[in-house]
Amino acid sequence: MQTIMIVEDDPKIAEHLQTYIKKYGYQVELVTAFNDVMGLFHSVKPDLVLLDINLPSYDGYYWCRQIRQVSTCPVIFISARVGEMDQVMALENGGDDFITKPFNSEIVMAKIRSQLRRAYGEYAQKAKERSLEAEGLKLFPERLEISYGSEKSYLSKKESDMLEVLINRHPRVAGREDLLEKLWDDQAYVDENTLNVNVTRVRKKLLALGVKDGVETIRGVGYRLRLPNTGADTR
Incomplete structure (x- = not known):
């Protein structure tokens, strides 16, 4: 079972995403200690991360950079920020996709599936590691x-x-x-x-x-x- 980690400080949004994604057969882990996002990341080793930008302690850009130090797992930003530069910053800091709030849950799920196929699909599994x-x-x-x-x-x-x-x-x-x-x-x-x-x-x-x-x-x-x-x- 693939694991999705959600880094979202609005409990209503986090719980809604958790419930919705679980319906599709994924395991979901919610971050509650926002000063130690990497602690949960190392513990659960998620296959994909949903990441807000505006967070306590450090913003989502910071945490995405930390994730990229140790993993190439897909990271999808979900944010109320709608400016073009916010999306550029998200991608430049290591994100793979960007979804604006308010969002359509079906679109979120479609993007999750798309990124998982791209990272872990049939061809990715058979590909020989490059060096x-x-x-x-x-x-x-x-x-x-x-x-x-x-x-x-x-x-x-x-x-x-x-x-x-x-x-x-x-x-x-x-x-x-x-x-x-x-x-x-x-x-x-x-x-x-x-x-x-x-x-x-x-x-x-x-x-x-x-x-x-x-x-x-x-x-x-x-x-x-x-x-x-x-x-x-x-x-």
């Missing part, structure tokens, strides 16, 4: 995990996407446009600083593995993965 490697650096996108020698580290979804581009292009340069296309569907919402922030995060993850200055900036072009065994300049 990428460059000079001993190994990336496992489905696990959001990177390893180098005996060291390993977990990644956010965007860190994993960025490293996937860099490894695929290694030892060549990954253009700025290549990275933006992989990380964001709509480049119009992304400025140079946002990309730089993500590059800095990837550098820190590589440094934790013992790879110093692992992402080299090629001014006016993009970025290149720089590993200890990399040979001469091959732009």
Whole structure:
């Protein structure tokens, strides 16, 4: 039985969703300790999360980022916020879909089923786990995990996407446009600083593995993965 975790601080909405989803044969877990969402997440290991934005302690964007540190399970935001930037923020912080309140319960259920099929359906179950490697650096996108020698580290979804581009292009340069296309569907919402922030995060993850200055900036072009065994300049 698949498990749906609901992170919603309005008890009436949470209980309504719980009752409705249970009718379709799913197990449902409600978060009640909103300062420790990840505690329940690690305990029940849900197959999908329904996540509100306006929450006590930390907002839904924060909790989605925390989930993406350890899991690729589908996350559907449900919020009264209707602005375009709210939806952009939800997707940019790791969400898979966005539903506005008030919502139609049948649409919520249809979106849940769609995301579950996409993540765990027939083809997903049969698919062989992907892995990428460059000079001993190994990336496992489905696990959001990177390893180098005996060291390993977990990644956010965007860190994993960025490293996937860099490894695929290694030892060549990954253009700025290549990275933006992989990380964001709509480049119009992304400025140079946002990309730089993500590059800095990837550098820190590589440094934790013992790879110093692992992402080299090629001014006016993009970025290149720089590993200890990399040979001469091959732009």
